[in-house]
Amino acid sequence: MPGFKGNTEFRDRAKAAFQQMLSVYSIDYQKVNTLAASRSKSLEAMQRYFDALEAAENKLEIAGDSVQAAQQRFATRFNLTMTEDREARKMNEVIRQVSEVNTYQHKIFLAYFRLERANAKLTDGLNAQDAKVFEAARLELEAETDKTLAELDAIPAFRGKDTQYRDAVRDYAKFYVIWSGNQFKKMTELLEQKDRLTKADANAFNGYITAYNKQNHKLLEAYNNAGNAFQAAYIPVFND
Known part of the structure; x- marks a missing residue:
């Protein structure tokens, strides 16, 4: 996709976010699954499992936030009005509270x-x-x-x-x-x-x-x- 009127930030942020998500789901969660198998063996193993799980969740949250911020800047630059989807807002709040x-x-x-x-x-x-x-x-x-x-x-x-x-x-x-x-x-x-x-x-x-x-x-x-x-x-x- 080309940039919009020379602006590529929104596109590039979205691409980077999807790359981050792909990395988390294919690499980070694979590590989580591996650690889950041995988490009960020791306190240290359980700590590593929780740390890996929280790190993966944090990466996904950061990726999502970066796209939202880029979208807002894009809207401001090109005089667009942003409207928030009620269901999306509710889902984001649920995810935040669960974390x-x-x-x-x-x-x-x-x-x-x-x-x-x-x-x-x-x-x-x-x-x-x-x-x-x-x-x-x-x-x-x-x-x-x-x-x-x-x-x-x-x-x-x-x-x-x-x-x-x-x-x-x-x-x-x-x-x-x-x-x-x-x-x-x-x-x-x-x-x-x-x-x-x-x-x-x-x-x-x-x-x-x-x-x-x-x-x-x-x-x-x-x-x-x-x-x-x-x-x-x-x-x-x-x-x-």
Whole structure:
């Protein structure tokens, strides 16, 4: 296409935007898909996955914004009147809000995922009935819990007002603070003498497990409910 009355900026911006979109869909999202397959292996892998996903979305947003800006300049230069399509405006706003929600939710989930990874090692030690493995996992969980709480302290309320989803993970972390410093320590001591436990010791150990499972289930349910409520509250429905 030739330029319009010697002006090529609008055309060139549109072409560059389409090239960027092609690159994102053929390269960036391919990377996202590759990272998705291994994202649960480690906290770092999950972070790389979220970073790649957000980077791809950001590139698409920048490409779209650049075309809109060029279009506006084109209209101004040639004395054209711009009218905004209601459905397009609504769709753009939906996309913007979804991106905002996802970015915030990724930060909260990473804090939660840190706890889950550490807790999985604790469970492995418990299942193996290995006091050394269990104690090492307890110490790691204790350290990871401190990091999680520090991360959550740095995350503000969503849009300056909503803390429910963040605080659900904070409550989960505080639960591990208490248990890492108390009940899990006692469980380590009981595992160290597992071959000579009295009936009272065995009852105490089983009581810890029962209490942990009950409270853990309650907190996980609160976390899942908070996540669902967060999405329901802030992700708009386009056809609503």
